[in-house]
Amino acid sequence: MTRVFISCDAASLSLGSARMAQMLGEEAAARGLPLEVVFTGSRGMYWLEPLIEVEAPEGRIAYRPLKPSDVASLFEAGFLSGEAHPLRLGRLEDQPYLARQTRLTFARCGIVDSRSVEDYRAHGGYAGLERALSLEPQAIVDEVKLSGLRGRGGAGFPTGIKWDTVLHAEAAQKYIVCNADEGDSGTFADRMLMEGDPFSLIEGMTIAGLAVGATKGFIYIRSEYPHAYRAMSDAIEIATEAGYLGSSVLGSGRAFTIEARLGAGAYICGEETSLLESLAGRRGMVQAKPPLPALVGLFGKPTAVNNVLSLAAVPWILAHGAQAYAAFGMGRSRGTQPIQLAGNIKRGGLIELAFGTTLREVIEDFGGGTATGRPVKAVQVGGPLGAYFPASMLDISLDYEAFAAAKGMLGHGGIVVFDDTVDLSRQARFAFEFCAAESCGKCTPCRVGAVRGVEVMDRIIAGIEPEKNFEVLDDLCILMTDASLCAMGGLTPVPVRSALTHFPEDFAKAPRIHPAAE
Amino acid sequence: MIGPDRWNRARGCQIIAGYASLDGAALPILHALQEEFGYIHEEAATLVAQALNLSQAEVHGIITFYHDFRRAPPGRHVLKLCRAEACQAMNGARLAEALLQTLGIEWGETTPDGALTVEGVHCLGLCACAPSVLYDGKPLGRVDQEVLGTIVQQARGA
Structure with missing residues (x-):
């Protein structure tokens, strides 16, 4: 029986992959040909989708991008044995886009049957957990520390140090909370991983539980990701039935269970204290730190809150060793970062690379420039609270420190490309508008500042007393940066100021804000 | 005109009871109610408050905090x-x-x-x-x- 692989990732579905799968099945049945459709996640090469891969002797042969009208001709050309066809691409692994990547966390995504724990295992899954079960908790924590893994959610805090704090907190109950509230525009790596390789997240959380002494985990998934929620819920059930989760993980006598929970459309719940409030069934109001969630977290208990990508990196680290992971990357940014290339880009998708590649390589070599074919004018990195950079600054290296030095942040690794039709004064206004819509409302600089920001930007755009309004804007940015309770209000000035600094021509007149002003 | 109102108190109570024992049950309950009825009826909010031993103000606060929850029926x-x-x-x-x-x-x-x-x-x-x-x-x-x-x-x- 020939196996055909099709992605049922939400983005693939959005491009018609389910319909292709159905049509292939029907056509095969009509022709009396044996065909097994395997549903995988996405390879992260979205410009090629809908895409199918056929199992042939020389590997999986891809045909792309498909329309319903291509189905008959594929069968006639003999695609089931990998034969020639105008849409035949060959092995995806031979495509520079994939060949140039270092896929550690995403090694299986798009390859394995996303609902089969056996397939996960056959592709190296659960080797990390098996090793972890033979180690003392402190040894697991030390391994993660040694790997140099830093939080992939955006803040970049060393994962091992966080775990160490939870491990040494005394409590009868501790929790692992996975932050899957991936709200930044331009990011979708968490979603892809949960839909394409959910067991790696389950394995990572289980190892985290063993490391810090937690027996229960929650995955907080944003409600805008209904497919990821279903994929994770199914995977948790499958892993539980197979003995990978439960009162005795793999017969070890050590318990770990996971529950997936849905957010309800609040960007702020990606902030960890807000997320914990939301999980506890309350409004997602940000809480002052300390106390750290590592000591007083979910339901008041010590809690390790980690991003999907941080947790999903852990099985690889345990299976291959901390040194092997730390061998990738540069400076204090070790390992790999899944970059997500989005917006106005010809070849958008998921690009997992060791830290240190430049923005230009990603946008030009991988992305191939804008989708509209117009020049790149601006690039926003790190989500709605990240900086806008001009085309002249694309040589920034993709690592935490280089972005901080350029007054931006790598964040969760999302890159949104804009062509020359974008008006950066509008984007600056949107930054405030977004903050006004998504602020939790607890602190005044964020709650009121965002609304005032929209108003002042409206006046600037309308050309009303620009001198005075730039001064108000400057004041407002300083206030929000210095006095907000969390990054929502504190970083909203970043996109605004970067737009002003790098694109003064888009504001009615040259800004009076000093680029050096903090 | 807005969409049809599918709210049904008995079914609402059943849904709430099904989730009330969860830790941090408010969001799962509200999602389930909205999934069933398309929105959160005012009466449903009162029932949730009773089931979770919260004040009505607290439940109102939760419903209005999150963008997802509707307080009126949506279109078809x-x-x-x-x-x-x-x-x-x-x-x-x-x-x-x-x-x-x-x-x-x-x-x-x-x-x-x-x-x-x-x-x-x-x-x-x-x-x-x-x-x-x-x-x-x-x-x-x-x-x-x-x-x-x-x-x-x-x-x-x-």
């Missing part, structure tokens, strides 16, 4: 349009504006015939195939004016 179909930056970069804002203008409604409103509710969302994670929407939970990428027109037609025809 719901279109969620992404308004975030990656979709803006692909002309999403202008498409959305034109759609709302054609339908004569604002964000979060329902067409007068009760066919379609249009809601804005900040990112669907389909940013490499922008602009994107969710129509009755089904994702659609690389959306243009024609696709949106078809959606409106379908919503009105069904």
Whole structure:
């Protein structure tokens, strides 16, 4: 029986992959040909989708991008044995886009049957957990520390140090909370991983539980990701039935269970204290730190809150060793970062690379420039609270420190490309508008500042007393940066100021804000 | 006109009871209620408060804090349009504006015939195939004016 692989990732579905799968099945049945459709996640090469891969002797042969009208001709050309066809691409692994990547966390995504724990295992899954079960908790924590893994959610805090704090907190109950509230525009790596390789997240959380002494985990998934929620819920059930989760993980006598929970459309719940409030069934109001969630977290208990990508990196680290992971990357940014290339880009998708590649390589070599074919004018990195950079600054290296030095942040690794039709004064206004819509409302600089920001930007755009309004804007940015309770209000000035600094021509007149002003 | 009101107290109580024992049960309950009835009826909020031993004010606070929860029935179909930056970069804002203008409604409103509710969302994670929407939970990428027109037609025809 020939196996055909099709992605049922939400983005693939959005491009018609389910319909292709159905049509292939029907056509095969009509022709009396044996065909097994395997549903995988996405390879992260979205410009090629809908895409199918056929199992042939020389590997999986891809045909792309498909329309319903291509189905008959594929069968006639003999695609089931990998034969020639105008849409035949060959092995995806031979495509520079994939060949140039270092896929550690995403090694299986798009390859394995996303609902089969056996397939996960056959592709190296659960080797990390098996090793972890033979180690003392402190040894697991030390391994993660040694790997140099830093939080992939955006803040970049060393994962091992966080775990160490939870491990040494005394409590009868501790929790692992996975932050899957991936709200930044331009990011979708968490979603892809949960839909394409959910067991790696389950394995990572289980190892985290063993490391810090937690027996229960929650995955907080944003409600805008209904497919990821279903994929994770199914995977948790499958892993539980197979003995990978439960009162005795793999017969070890050590318990770990996971529950997936849905957010309800609040960007702020990606902030960890807000997320914990939301999980506890309350409004997602940000809480002052300390106390750290590592000591007083979910339901008041010590809690390790980690991003999907941080947790999903852990099985690889345990299976291959901390040194092997730390061998990738540069400076204090070790390992790999899944970059997500989005917006106005010809070849958008998921690009997992060791830290240190430049923005230009990603946008030009991988992305191939804008989708509209117009020049790149601006690039926003790190989500709605990240900086806008001009085309002249694309040589920034993709690592935490280089972005901080350029007054931006790598964040969760999302890159949104804009062509020359974008008006950066509008984007600056949107930054405030977004903050006004998504602020939790607890602190005044964020709650009121965002609304005032929209108003002042409206006046600037309308050309009303620009001198005075730039001064108000400057004041407002300083206030929000210095006095907000969390990054929502504190970083909203970043996109605004970067737009002003790098694109003064888009504001009615040259800004009076000093680029050096903090 | 808005969509049909499917609220049913007995069924509501049943749903609440099914989730009330969870830790931090409020969001799972509210999601289940909205899934069943399309919105959170005022009476449902009172029942949730009783079941979770919360004040009505607290439940009201939760419902109004989160963008997802509706306090009135939606139209027969719901279109969620992404308004975030990656979709803006692909002309999403202008498409959305034109759609709302054609339908004569604002964000979060329902067409007068009760066919379609249009809601804005900040990112669907389909940013490499922008602009994107969710129509009755089904994702659609690389959306243009024609696709949106078809959606409106379908919503009105069904």
